[in-house]
Amino acid sequence: MKLKFSIRKKRISRSAGGDFANFVFILISAAFMALPLVLITCNALKPLSELFIFPPRFYVRYPTLDNFRDLIILMSESWVPFSRYLANSLSVVILGTGGHVIIASLGAFVVSKYDFPGKKFFSAMVLLSLMFAPQVTRIPTYMIMAKIGWVNTLTSLIIPAWQYSLGFYLMSKFMGQIPDAILEAATIDGASKWRIFWSIVMPYVKPAWLTLIILSFQMLWADTGSFYIYSEAIKPLPNALFQIAAGGIARTGINAVVMFLMMLVPVTLFLFNQSKIVETMGTSGID
Amino acid sequence: MQSIEININDPANKLSMSDRWLRLRKRIVDSKELYLYLAPFAILFFVFTVLPVIISIYLSFTYYNMLEAPKWVGWQNYIRLFLADDVFLIALKNTFIFAIITGPVSYMASLLIAWMINEFKPKIRAFFTLLFYAPSISGNAYLVWQYFFHNDPYGYANAILMDLGIIHEPILWLIDPRYILWIVIIVVLWMSLGTSFLVFIAGLQNVDNSLYEAGAIDGIKNRWQELWYITLPCMRPQLMFGAIMAITQSFAASQQSIALAGFPSVDYAARTIVTHLVDYGSVRFEMGYAAAIATLLFFGMIIIQRIVQGMLNKVGE
Numbered sequence: 001m002k003l004k005f006s007i008r009k010k011r012i013s014r015s016a017g018g019d020f021a022n023f024v025f026i027l028i029s030a031a032f033m034a035l036p037l038v039l040i041t042c043n044a045l046k047p048l049s050e051l052f053i054f055p056p057r058f059y060v061r062y063p064t065l066d067n068f069r070d071l072i073i074l075m076s077e078s079w080v081p082f083s084r085y086l087a088n089s090l091s092v093v094i095l096g097t098g099g100h101v102i103i104a105s106l107g108a109f110v111v112s113k114y115d116f117p118g119k120k121f122f123s124a125m126v127l128l129s130l131m132f133a134p135q136v137t138r139i140p141t142y143m144i145m146a147k148i149g150w151v152n153t154l155t156s157l158i159i160p161a162w163q164y165s166l167g168f169y170l171m172s173k174f175m176g177q178i179p180d181a182i183l184e185a186a187t188i189d190g191a192s193k194w195r196i197f198w199s200i201v202m203p204y205v206k207p208a209w210l211t212l213i214i215l216s217f218q219m220l221w222a223d224t225g226s227f228y229i230y231s232e233a234i235k236p237l238p239n240a241l242f243q244i245a246a247g248g249i250a251r252t253g254i255n256a257v258v259m260f261l262m263m264l265v266p267v268t269l270f271l272f273n274q275s276k277i278v279e280t281m282g283t284s285g286i287d
Numbered sequence: 288m289q290s291i292e293i294n295i296n297d298p299a300n301k302l303s304m305s306d307r308w309l310r311l312r313k314r315i316v317d318s319k320e321l322y323l324y325l326a327p328f329a330i331l332f333f334v335f336t337v338l339p340v341i342i343s344i345y346l347s348f349t350y351y352n353m354l355e356a357p358k359w360v361g362w363q364n365y366i367r368l369f370l371a372d373d374v375f376l377i378a379l380k381n382t383f384i385f386a387i388i389t390g391p392v393s394y395m396a397s398l399l400i401a402w403m404i405n406e407f408k409p410k411i412r413a414f415f416t417l418l419f420y421a422p423s424i425s426g427n428a429y430l431v432w433q434y435f436f437h438n439d440p441y442g443y444a445n446a447i448l449m450d451l452g453i454i455h456e457p458i459l460w461l462i463d464p465r466y467i468l469w470i471v472i473i474v475v476l477w478m479s480l481g482t483s484f485l486v487f488i489a490g491l492q493n494v495d496n497s498l499y500e501a502g503a504i505d506g507i508k509n510r511w512q513e514l515w516y517i518t519l520p521c522m523r524p525q526l527m528f529g530a531i532m533a534i535t536q537s538f539a540a541s542q543q544s545i546a547l548a549g550f551p552s553v554d555y556a557a558r559t560i561v562t563h564l565v566d567y568g569s570v571r572f573e574m575g576y577a578a579a580i581a582t583l584l585f586f587g588m589i590i591i592q593r594i595v596q597g598m599l600n601k602v603g604e
Contacts, residue, residue, distance in 0.1 A: 014406075018510060022403045026415065029400060033419055033477065036431045043434070055446045056434075107328035116318035117311060122329065129336050130531050131592045133539030135561050136581045137339035139568040140346070144338060163331035166482070193320055214424075215482075222426035238426070263425035267417070270424060274413055281482075282489030285524020286531070 040263060043256035044068070051252050067253035074244055074254065080232050082240075089237035092154055092223070096161035097216040101209055103162050108172035109197050113183060123172075127286070129165040138227065145228060156228040157236070161220055167212040173283045174208040175201060207276035214273060218266040238262060340585060346578035353572050364579035375580070377555045378563040381468060382538065385559060388472055390537035393479035394530060400480065401487035402514065416488055423481035429543055432474045436460035436547075464556035467548045471557050474547060475540045483529030490525030494518055519602050526602060530595050538588050541565065560584050 038058075043051065045063040075082040111119060134141075141160070142151070150156040178201060186196050202209075224239040241262070245255040270277070315322075347364055349357035368375050404415045422428065435443045438459045445457040460466050494517070502517045519526065541561035544550075548557035551566065560580060568577035 014510060019406070022406065026400065026403050029396070030415060030418055033422060033480075036428065036435070036477065037421060037425070039434060040428055040431050043431075052441075054441060055450065056441050056443055058443065103327045103331070107325045110321040110324045114318070114321050116321045117314050122325070125337065126332070128589065129332075131535060132585050132588045133535050133561075134336075135539050135541060136564070136584050136588075137336075137343055139574060139577055139581070140339035140342035141335060143342065144334060159331065160335045163328060163335050165332065165336060168328060168332075193324070197324075218424040218426070242427070259428055259431060263421075263428045266424040266426065267421050270420065271417055274416060278416070278485060278489045278492070280489075281486045282493045282525075284486050284528050285490065285522075286527040 037263070040256065040259050043253075044260035046253070046256070048253055051256070067257045071244070071254045071257050075240075078240070078244075080235075080240070084233060085235065085237040085240040088154060088234055089221070092157045092161075092225070092236055093217055093220045096158045096220045097213055099158065099162040100164055100167055100216045101212050104164070104168040104171050104212060105175075105202065105205070105209075106197070108168055108175050109201055112172040112175040113178070113180070113201075126165050126169055126172075130169060142227065151228055152231055152234070154225075154229070154234055154236075157220065157223060157225050161216055164216055164219070167215055170211055170215075170280060170284050171205065171208050173285070174205050174280050177283055178204055208280045210273045210276040211280040214266070214269055214277060217269060221266055222262065343578045343581045343585070346575050347582040349575045349578075351574040351578075353574055357575065360575065364576050365583070367576070368579055368583070374555055374558060375560075375563055378558040378560050381555075381557065382559045382561075384468065385472060385475075385540070386534075386537040389475050389479060389540065390533050393476055393537065394483065394533040396476070397480050397484040397529065397533070398487050398526075401484055401491055402518070404488065405491040412488075416485075419480045420484060422478040423484075425478070427546070429474050429478055430546060432470070432477070433461075433547065436466075436470050438462055461548055462553050464554040467552055467556040471540075471544045471547055474543050475537075478543075479533070479536060481532065481536065483532040486525045486529050486532070487522070490522040491518065494521045523599065523602060526599050527596060530599055531592060534588065534592055534595060538584065538591075 042058065042060040044067055045065070046060045047062060047064045047066055050057060050060060050062070110116070111123060145151050145156050150159070182200060183196055186200055191199075222238060223236065224242060225236050226239060229235055229239075241258040245251055245258045247254070346357060348359060348361060350360050350363075351357035400415075400419055404412050404419075407415065433442075437443075437445065438457060438461060440446055440449060440457050442457070442460070444460065445454070448454045449457070458466065460470055498517050498521065499513065502513055507513050507516065539561060541559055544552065544557040544559055544562055545565070550562060552558060552562075561584070564577055564580045564584070567573045567580065
């Protein structure tokens with residue numbers, strides 16, 4: 001894959017003028033995308049005097065970590081300790097993502113590699129579920145949660161994440177490209193289905209795990225849980241951060257830090273796994 | 288060679304109903320282990336994705352306030368939506384303006400940018416991919432747009448325009464109904480290069496290079512012809528998938544509207560079907576009515592998905 005690009009020659013259908021126009025277009029759109037992100041970073045580093053300067057200035061002139069310090073002080077004063085919020089968030093993100101990867105892989109394995117009655121129907125349902133947004137069914141979902149008795153527990157955030165259908169779909173598409181011959185050979189050698197799944201298929205689809213992990217992670221990380229959770233002690237971190245930031249104009253600096261932190265974590269995660277994720281996405285097409 | 292004729296009307300060759308059932312049963316029993324593997328996902332998927340849709344459809348024909356038992360009212364909720372609810376019609380109009388702009392624009396932008404980035408060297412490509420994708424995974428980072436469109440001269444947009452002498456008093460970007468919807472659209476576009484963008488990047492990398500060489504010999508003159516006749520047809524599966532993601536996104540965007548324009552927004556200028564749904568479901572607790580809105584949105588989205596898929600099948604022809 002990498003080799004393919006390093007030896008690529010200039011193609012005939014490319015004009016220098018066109019290349020230049022493309023480059024300018026990309027630069028302008030990149031600036032549009034980047035400016036808000038740069039502003040978030042700058043604001044987090046601005047001292048109070050620069051945050052309220054008039055006329056407003058974009059870049060930070062005298063960067064400081066004051067805002068971060070203020071956030072830490074505020075957090076240490078809250079009656080639910082900061083570590084508790086962090087633990088809530090981490091357990092939601094880790095259990096939700098972990099369960100999702102395992103359960104979706106198990107299901108995707110049989111759907112992509114074997115045939116059984118009802119398989120077509122099930123795949124069609126999964127595809128259909130990608131076509132509408134979960135917001136549409138939030139109310140009945142809440143009623144179901146209430147019936148099961150999961151309202152106001154972290155379970156209400158963790159378990160639904162396990163059945164995130166986009167992850168299931170991407171995983172089954174990626175597994176679909178494993179050559180059947182490998183699985184047949186293993187079956188002839190006497191390997192059980194579990195063995196095939198665990199020792200052959202799972203190592204093969206590592207890039208897809210990472211994709212599922214980042215998709216599920218960024219969704220759960222940003223989830224304030226405010227729809228299901230009302231006890232302060234089990235609220236996830238973003239909820240607490242937004243409550244602090246909601247303090248209005250006096251919390252402008254802290255607000256900037258909160259935005260910066262919320263952005264930093266998923267972007268860093270993506271940064272390190274980019275090539276694997278792009279590889280998985282290549283198999284996602286609908287035929 | 289001798290041909291074999293089977294008379295399907297011969298009772299001996301006809302599978303009786305019970306035979307077919309037996310076969311199906313045998314296949315099901317044989318796949319016991321497979322079902323076991325699928326079960327955890329399938330059960331959760333049914334409970335948290337399929338069941339809510341079914342409940343929603345049922346509730347949409349009832350009056351239900353969460354205290355008394357649901358009361359069957361037939362089509363009354365739907366009639367009220369179209370004939371008696373002016374705000375719903377505003378929401379419907381806004382949603383369509385919104386979806387017709389953000390859907391295609393974000394789809395085209397994803398494709399165009401992915402295609403242009405694909406020409407760069409791998410390192411530069413990786414950098415731009417990260418930059419364009421970052422806003423869509425940055426959680427609530429879109430709130431930073433408030434600093435640009437602040438209603439006072441401290442906002443960057445007002446400061447710049449006043450500095451240039453184009454306006455003399457600050458524009459109330461998020462209060463004036465003339466601007467609200469457009470600002471929400473800009474913000475949603477900013478964060479819309481998400482999953483479909485990555486899918487396009489990946490699809491472009493998978494196109495076989497020898498096709499381009501063959502195309503050049505066959506007389507393809509410029510990059511646009513190459514895009515239309517070679518690249519896009521090769522990527523049709525990814526185009527389909529990307530379209531599904533883009534449509535779902537453009538019809539569902541509501542959090543940006545609520546966070547930036549307030550809830551309810553001034554003069555309902557940023558009201559969309561989803562925020563209307565939130566209003567009736569989470570504020571007024573008219574669950575039956577909210578379910579009717581949800582059901583309409585559900586079927587509307589699926590119909591539009593089907594239409595767009597039909598259109599995409601014509602790419603490169």
